[in-house]
Each structure stands twice: as structure tokens, then as C-alpha cells.
Amino acid sequence: MPGAALPTAPSIPSAPVTSAVLDRLRAIVGDKGLIVDEQDKLPFVTDWRGTLAGQAAAIVRPAITAEVSAVVKLCYDNGIAIVPQGGNTGLMGGATPWPMHRGIVLSLGRMNQVLNIDPVGYAMTVEAGCILETLQDTAARHDRLFPLSLGAQGSCMIGGNLSTNAGGVQVLRYGNARNLVLGLEVVLANGDIWDGLRALKKDNTGYDLKHLFMGAEGTLGIITKAVLKLWPAPKDVCTAWLAIRDPKAAIDLLSEAHAASDDNVGSCELISRACTDMVLRHIPGTQDPLKAETEWYLLLEWSSARPRQDGGTGMSDRMEQFLADQLEAGRVLDAVIAQTEAQSRNMWRIRESVAEASRTEGPGLSYDVSVAVSRIPEFIASGFEAVLAILPAIRPYPLGxxxxxxxHFSFMGPKGMDLGTLSQYSAAITRAVNDLVTSMGGSISAEHGIGIEKLDELQHYRSRTELDIMRTIKRALDPKNIMNPGKVLRLG
Amino acid sequence: MPGAALPTAPSIPSAPVTSAVLDRLRAIVGDKGLIVDEQDKLPFVTDWRGTLAGQAAAIVRPAITAEVSAVVKLCYDNGIAIVPQGGNTGLMGGATPWPMHRGIVLSLGRMNQVLNIDPVGYAMTVEAGCILETLQDTAARHDRLFPLSLGAQGSCMIGGNLSTNAGGVQVLRYGNARNLVLGLEVVLANGDIWDGLRALKKDNTGYDLKHLFMGAEGTLGIITKAVLKLWPAPKDVCTAWLAIRDPKAAIDLLSEAHAASDDNVGSCELISRACTDMVLRHIPGTQDPLKAETEWYLLLEWSSARPRQDGGTGMSDRMEQFLADQLEAGRVLDAVIAQTEAQSRNMWRIRESVAEASRTEGPGLSYDVSVAVSRIPEFIASGFEAVLAILPAIRPYPLGxxxxxxxHFSFMGPKGMDLGTLSQYSAAITRAVNDLVTSMGGSISAEHGIGIEKLDELQHYRSRTELDIMRTIKRALDPKNIMNPGKVLRLG
Incomplete structure (x- = not known):
């Protein structure tokens, strides 16, 4: 988030990585697995946006779980802090070390094997360092879908996706990352290996430990392997771009789309005119799918694993009938169904290029928040009012x-305002947005997590009882506070 | 499980419920909320099968969360053990007190209000004591589906369903109970109330606490309210009864059914000829859907929220085409699609009456286990072999x-063998089945939980590391061990 100040640094106790410790690390992971050169460390200690510059005594890159276990045990015995890291593509700094970090970064990047694929059982066993896109491709080669899909998929790693419970554009149908998992292997804070790598859809034998490690951002243990669920590959996909009356129309329309599509709504993305125009301005080759002067659009995609049958009705027939009904009801003002792969790609490109376009456009503020689905229209209206009251010339670029x-409640700074000036308003606007979200029973971080950047906001907005439970769990499972210390929770 | 001996009782420390404590309980919940008469206590201290007879000093029935909180705080301060209880319909004794329990039973039965229903947002907020069937009916009145569906639905309560992460016949499509939840309110061991009652599909703000309380069987806290997810009500349902070649054919067929049905497979229940015949023998009014002499059958149901369109293809057309393909492939030997509601009800009645019929048939043994879907055929074959090696005349009645x-790997005792004699084989057969399940990476309790009855089996089959994590969490969140002590885990 440009313009956001880092929270005050928490105390991160770590014993120093002595040369004796370095020797022992090298004995575990080999020369290939140890990076100590300052220049070579840079990509691991800096976040991809370049806004966080951390430090680490060494980058340690184990090749197998036993090495992860040995490294963690060594750190545990010596009180050395560990920052677990996958693709380091997170938006909140969860995988990037703090500037005063004296311990190691433990990168899972060398553990990148698909260990097993079971198309009949709709499951796949993988190592934590597999690139997300590689897993999508592997599933596709077996006529299956691994549905996790997000902007960083070409470089993020599945271990990080699970540790942060990643979201993306297919959550509506398939759920968050945690819903795509059958089993996990995790290295605990003391170096023990928890083998929960079970390919079971049902298992009621005590506490569900896997859900505790997912979303914990590496503060409770290190995910080393996972059994992932697969789905049938989509065969009949229909993508449409709709000009809609307002956000309320989007909610009502979506509510009816589930039944009309046979529960086959894949994605439903709300996009403002402002976002669309910004992409058209900055991203070469994008085209406006619909000449309309309305303020709100929906990218609606239905997909089925059943190929379109000769003479039968497919997704596009059902979508056509549905859109006719919605036009009739006054929710949809105009709509176009993609007739070619290129048209569909163009629609998706607009949606996916908003972040890139906004970086070109200039400084801005963005909030990744959620409320109950039926309260979105109320949130957008009240949110605009609250933010514009603080900075009337700020330009809303909502998207969701x-x-x-x-x-993704986003704003570009007033025309001509530089980052420094915008930053002066940032704290007040952030507070206003998060106060509103909280008063509506919502979440101040829907999918991006807490990491470093929202440390203080979590502390401010979550109840004392809730923070107490989290701290109790953290202290119980990581008593020496060596697992990604200073992230997610303030313990003090 | 008839014939199974109870595990050795763990030590369950509890201060006695003195008359002074009783007075304070009465002051919190009123006369209506307190049961001390021995006769009136019976339904709360005995399990519904009549196999567990426990004790409690009092049954406490709060009417609101604040009363639950006050009762738990009182117990916490005085070191009094609490058995939380919903409908007391569990199969493992999780909700039934141990015979030496000296504390209270805390029954949620008076907290039975549906607090809010949001059909557009597909969510419903309810109190823990709501009967499952009431919630199904409430959803249906709003043209929505709450998919949790199981034998005890007329008397089990949602709080118990969530605490045990209940399964049932619609898990294949909608997931276990934990997948049907957006938010929870929980009273913790010290009486504090955790308000996690958020209606959010996405919320990445720290550890996911709700998944910790679900499946914990009341050993970490008491679920008092929940926000449940809803789905569109089914409008086009097709039920079929298939004679199939063998279990392998069932797996292969199901693997293809997902795509062929547009991902609309609702249920897929494997039923043996032995189970079918047993039901036909004992349950009046049931009819064999298919005259066939094969050993294995499938009850396959596809359902869509989209009403069948005039001139369009509906579920039954797709099912017909699919069954023709499967006959061609040799997996299906014969099949019938229900043409009337009565025919469909008859098929379901056979499936749902197996438990009742087996009680009439005589003494037996049953194991609720799971393995990876694709390994079911191997499990069934090896399981038969292992059990028949111990008691050759035992009669397999598998179902799943x-x-x-x-x-549900079930057996009826050899003809003429009484319960006492069968019980002598029970320990060896249980060990053989669970050893096999474990060697195949499976679960010794797929959906029924641990409770009292599988306490020793969990201890035996789960790794020391896994048990250690569970105990660490239990001790951290319930340091005085007052929440359902002696269930799920042995702490000693």
C-alpha cells in the first residue's frame, strides 16, 4: 500500500547466527542450500514491491523435509529466529524479514516436486515450493482443475498460498486455499515433523490441526507438503461483461445466478467504470467490451465440466436466457457474451490489469476488506462518504x-497530488475505512493477511478475547518465539 | 458399537457441586434451567442407545449466551467439570458424561432460536440448540438449502453437529459440517465469550479459531451460536439405483460422474446386496428397486438448483445418457432411475434403514473408517480378508x-452367535481393521468422532507428535481441564 507507514517494530529476540552455526547449517543443506553473500540475499530479504527492505544472516534452502526439520531443530536449540518463505510475493510482508531480523530466512524453493497425482481420486500431493502455475498445469495435463488462481501465480509457491490462506478469482465457487487441502506435513517450532499428509475427505480424529497452520503465515510451523483437492477440468465456459444498475443489482443478480447456472458460477467480479477506463488508458491492447456510460460492471463467468452437447443447451444458452431475465428486471442495462477466446481473454485482462494500471496511474490507497455479501452496497456507499469527507478530491477506483x-476498496490520489502529500491523509483514511468495516462486522484483511503491515490494525480491531486466544496458541506451539516472530501478532 | 468394551476410565478431577454452588447456578439459570432430580436427569446422562450410563450432579440449561458464560465462569472458579451437550445423539459418547463425572451437564437445548436469515447473502445465524431438521425446514421456506443431512436430524442439535464436525449423506457435494460455517460464537473455558460470529466468506486476520472448536467435541469451549452457509434449493433431482460390477467400478464411475452431471453429484452411496436384503427382511414397506443378483449397488443422486426447462435437458436426461455410457463400459450391470417421488423415497429408505435393520438382525460390529477415495476397493478386499481370518463365519454388511x-465397514455375527461370544472376538477384529486403515493412511473415525469410545484407539494410532500438539492446545485453552474432561484425549 503506497503511503502506508510501517508499524513500530516489535521486539524480535534472536540469538546471532555464529560461524559455528553457519557451519552446522552448511552441513545440513550443503553449499547449494546456503546463501550468505549480501547481493545474493537481496531477493529474499526485500519484498517484490520494493517497499520492505529486511535483513537475514543467511538464506537457508533445504531440499527435503528432513533438512527443514534439522535446520529448525538447530535454530530451536540455539534460539535463532526463522522467517519461512515461499515465492515472497505476499502483499503484507509476511514472508519478508524485518529490518532488525538477525536470524535466517528458510526458503522452500528447492522443494518443488509433485509427488503424486491421483486423477480418479481427485487429489495431488506436492511439496511446498511448487510454483502455483506449475500445479495448475500439472492438474490440467490430467484433465483436472486445481482452482487456486491469482495474480502472482507465475511466481508464488503453494506453501505460501496455504500459509496465507490465499484467495483469488475462483473463491466464490471453490473456496479459499484452505478449502482446497486434504492434508499437510508441517515442521513444528522444535523441529519435529507432523505427518498429517492424509488424502482423506473425512477424518474426525481429534482437533483439526491443518486449519491451524493454514492462515498462520508461518508463525506456528512450516508447511512442507500438502495433499490438494482437484476438480474436473472445465469444458464449457461462458464469460460475459455486464453493465449493471448498481452494486445492489449485482448482489441480487448473483443470488439468482447460482440456480440459473446449475450452481456453476465460477467468478463474479465487480468492476467500476473508473477501473475499466484506467486499464484502457494504460494497458496496451485492451478494449472496452461494451460501450456504455454506466458506473458499474460485472465480469461474470459460468463454467461446466460437461462439454456442450450437440443439440443440447450449454452454458452460453443458459447465460443468454439469464441475462434476458435480468435485463427485464432492470438489474442489467446492457451485456455482451464473449464469442471468442480472445474476447474472453480481453475481459479477464481488464480485471487482472487493474493493479498494474494503478501503479502507472500514480499514488493511491487500497483496502482489502470484506463484509457479508448482502451488505456490500451499503459498505460501498458509506465508505465513499467517509473517505471523501477526509479528502474530497480523492478518486475512488472500487473493484471486488x-x-x-x-x-478491493481502492482510491487514486487527487490529480497532481504526490505520494508524500497523500501519505499525510493515509492514517485517517485507513482508520475511517477500517472503523466502518468493523462496525459492519467485516474483516480488515479479507485475503491478503496481516504480515508486518497490518500488525497494529489487527491489534486495534480484534477483541482482547480473540487476541488472547491467538497469543495463547502462539505461545503454546512456539514457546521460544522463533517462528516468523513479529508477524501477525504482537506478543508483548 | 455392540460388543465393544469401554476404555479404562481416565482421571476426571472435578470439585463437587456443593449446595452453595447449586444455589448460584439456580440464580443464573432459574428453576427452569436446573435439573437435579435423578429421574429427570436420566435422558441427559444416558446415551440414546442405552449403552453408556453416566452421572452428573446437575443438568444446567441456560437460555442465553450470557448465562452460559456465567455458568462456565462459576465452574472455572470452582474447578467443576462440564459436559456440554446438544441432542445427545452422538455415537461415541462425546456428549454423555462418564460414570464417575461429578460435575454438571450443560445442555444447550433451550437456546433454539434462528436469529437471522439472509437468503440473498446465503447465510443464516442460529443458536446452538436448534434442531437440525428445523434449520433444514427454515432454509427451505426461504427457497434455500442447508445441506447437512443425517439419521439423527430430527433430534440432534446444530451445536453438537458442529462440535463433532458431523458428516452425513451430502458431504460429497457440500463438505462436512465445518465447511458449512462462516462464523461462531464460543464460550471459552474461563467463561469469556469469543465473538467470532462473522458472516464472512473471506477473513484472513490471524489464526482461524473456528476450525479449532469444530471437531473438538466440546473439549476446548462451548459453541453457542453459528453463522451457517446456505445453498440454492434443489429443483431438479434425479435418483437412481445401480447394480455395479464391483467397488472399483463405483470409483471409476463416480470419477466420471462429476463432469457428466455438471458437478451436480449430490450423493453416491455404496450398498451391498447383504445390506439391501437385510433391510428388505426387516423394514416393512421397502421394495427391492432392481431384481439383480449382483453383490454391489450404488444409490446415485444428482440434483440441480435449476428447474427443468421446457424442451431442455434436465438431470434425468443427463443421467440416462451417463448410465448408458457406463453400461457400455461394463461398470454398470443394470440400473433404474426413480420415476416418482415414491420410488426415490424407497431407494433412500433402504439406505437409511440399514442401521435400524441391523439392530433387529442381531449382534454385530461396525467401523466408521475412511481411506483415500481411490483406495476403497483395496481396503474392502483386504479388510474382508483380515476379518474373516479371525472369525470365518462372520457376515460382512459393507456400506459407504x-x-x-x-x-461403514459392518459385520453381523455368525448365525446363532450371541453378543457375549461375539464380544470375545471384538478386540482382535477392531485391531485388525484399524491396523489396516492406518497402514493405508486412513482414518479410524471418519465422521463419528472419538468421544469416550475411541479414546484408546486415537492414543494408539496417532503419532506421538500429533497427540503432543493436541494436548498442548488442550492444556493451553483449558488449563484446569474442566471442558468435557476425559473425552477425545488422554492428558496423563
């Missing part, structure tokens, strides 16, 4: 995974 | 939610 209740 | 990898 509306079916998940998740709005 | 095959799409979940969950087999």
Missing part, C-alpha cells in the same frame, strides 16, 4: 470479488 | 459414503 463479500 | 472415502 463481490460473491465473496470482498471489496 | 464412497465419494468421501468413508466406509
Amino acid at each position: 470479488h463481490i460473491g465473496d463479500g470482498n471489496v | 459414503h464412497i465419494g468421501d472415502g468413508n466406509v
